[in-house]
Amino acid sequence: MHQLENAIADAWPPSSWADVTALVAVSGGADSVALLRGVAAVRRPGPGRVVVAHFNHGWRGAASDADEVFVRHLATDLGWQFECGRAAALAGSIELPTSRSEASARRQRYRFLRHTAERVGARYVALAHTADDQIETILHRLLRGTGIAGLAGIPRVRRLSEATSIVRPLLDVRRAVVLDYLATLGQSFSTDTTNESLAYTRNRLRHELLPHLARRYNPRVGEALLRLGRQAEDLKPLIARLLEQATASCVVENSAGVVRIATDGLRPFPPFIVRELFVSCWRSQHWPEGDMTAEHWDQLARLASIDNWPLAGRKLASAEPRWRITLPGAVRATRRGDEIVLEATK
Numbered sequence: 201m202h203q204l205e206n207a208i209a210d211a212w213p214p215s216s217w218a219d220v221t222a223l224v225a226v227s228g229g230a231d232s233v234a235l236l237r238g239v240a241a242v243r244r245p246g247p248g249r250v251v252v253a254h255f256n257h258g259w260r261g262a263a264s265d266a267d268e269v270f271v272r273h274l275a276t277d278l279g280w281q282f283e284c285g286r287a288a289a290l291a292g293s294i295e296l297p298t299s300r301s302e303a304s305a306r307r308q309r310y311r312f313l314r315h316t317a318e319r320v321g322a323r324y325v326a327l328a329h330t331a332d333d334q335i336e337t338i339l340h341r342l343l344r345g346t347g348i349a350g351l352a353g354i355p356r357v358r359r360l361s362e363a364t365s366i367v368r369p370l371l372d373v374r375r376a377v378v379l380d381y382l383a384t385l386g387q388s389f390s391t392d393t394t395n396e397s398l399a400y401t402r403n404r405l406r407h408e409l410l411p412h413l414a415r416r417y418n419p420r421v422g423e424a425l426l427r428l429g430r431q432a433e434d435l436k437p438l439i440a441r442l443l444e445q446a447t448a449s450c451v452v453e454n455s456a457g458v459v460r461i462a463t464d465g466l467r468p469f470p471p472f473i474v475r476e477l478f479v480s481c482w483r484s485q486h487w488p489e490g491d492m493t494a495e496h497w498d499q500l501a502r503l504a505s506i507d508n509w510p511l512a513g514r515k516l517a518s519a520e521p522r523w524r525i526t527l528p529g530a531v532r533a534t535r536r537g538d539e540i541v542l543e544a545t546k
Contacts, residue, residue: 201241204373204381208238211356212326212369218246220323223283223364225253225313226274228267228390232328233274234378235370237387239326240278251281251320255309258287259394267390283320285312303490310360317364329354329368332375335422336405338429345494347475349439351432442473443480450477452539454484459542463504463535474501481542482531491528499525503535 201209224239226232239250252275256268268284275282287308317325338353360366370378382389398404413421449465459481466474478500482489503525525533526545534541 202238202381202384204234204370204377205238205241207373207377208235208369209242211372212324212367214242214244217324218244218248220248221251221321222248222324222326223251223253223313223317223320223322224326225255225309225328226271227254227328227392228271229328229392229395230378230382230389231330231333231370231375233387233389234381235326235328236274236278237385238369238381249281250278251283251316251322252278253283253285253313253316253325255285255312256287257305257308260392263393267392270390281320283316285316314360314364317360322364325360325364325366327366327368328370330370330373330375330378331426332406332422334371334429335410335425336402338425339405339410340401342425347479347494347497348432348435348472349476349479351428352436353429353432439473439476442469443476445469446473446477447480451481454481457485457544459485461504461540461542463538463540466504471501474504478504478542485542485544487531487544488529496527500527500533500540503533504540 222239224232224236226236236252243250252271254268254271256264258264272282272284313325316322334353338351341350341353354368354371355366356368356371358366394400395403396407398407410421418424446466446469450461450463451459452462453460461477461481466477469477475497478497479489482492503523523535527533530544530546532543532545534543
């Protein structure tokens with residue numbers, strides 16, 4: 201058995217999905233094709249089925265359509281159901297089909313996967329993120345000033361919906377192993393030319409920054425970033441417990457467009473948990489995170505700091521001045537006495 205197949209079997213034991221429906225997302229690129237072939241190799245007999253899902257963004261015209269045909273043929277050769285989505289056909293999408301931002305593409309793709317999983321009754325959605333993707337993600341978050349939880353990178357398993365979980369069986373596999381596996385099988389794959397474009401942040405990290413760091417500073421920079429990610433992952437259960445305690449103690453209200461936090465309850469918690477509390481509340485409201493920097497989260501933590509707040513412990517009348525911060529996404533944070541209010545302003 202090839203190293204890649206062993207990695208899949210270890211990370212996502214075939215016995216756990218032999219009796220259920222599993223959706224495998226396949227773009228046609230090397231990573232996802234290797235995942236599909238690896239899943240086929242390790243699959244055990246059972247009443248479950250595998251469905252192949254492909255999303256056509258349509259960014260590259262005929263080349264995008266050719267990728268769709270290629271993946272459809274792969275699914276047919278394996279005898280598996282094929283499901284395809286197109287950006288222009290997403291019902292209720294608030295984004296234009298021509299939008300080419302990395303964030304909008306990701307939202308469209310995950311929306312398609314969630315809807316398809318619900319329709320075919322999939323218990324799992326398998327994605328082909330590799331260790332190289334993990335390295336790029338951790339570096340990207342590090343540069344943006346992420347917190348400790350963010351340094352853990354891409355999660356191995358996460359909930360997509362109430363009935364479906366995302367799994368990433370290749371997260372410990374380097375891209376060189378993927379290419380070796382495909383060469384061993386004699387399996388072709390598609391090459392997405394947009395992956396070479398330096399207009400996209402992830403491509404600049406992959407093609408410029410990481411090679412520069414490896415040449416000039418540390419030839420094993422990838423392994424160093426993965427080690428940092430694993431250490432952050434080890435801390436996640438502790439952070440989750442403290443965050444749960446802080447939420448129970450301090451979040452007075454979390455309703456549509458409004459979060460109220462009692463700062464008195466924050467006293468026992470270290471500053472990084474206070475920041476994580478704000479991140480958690482922000483996400484619960486589905487407010488945009490893309491423009492929120494480390495400095496913004498620090499501003500909120502300082503606003504919540506009792507020691508630095510001159511009016512702590514004194515109830516203010518409604519007419520008295522308030523301290524406010526205007527944040528990205530048209531969100532306003534206001535402190536009055538021992539309470540902070542986060543609210544959407546439009």
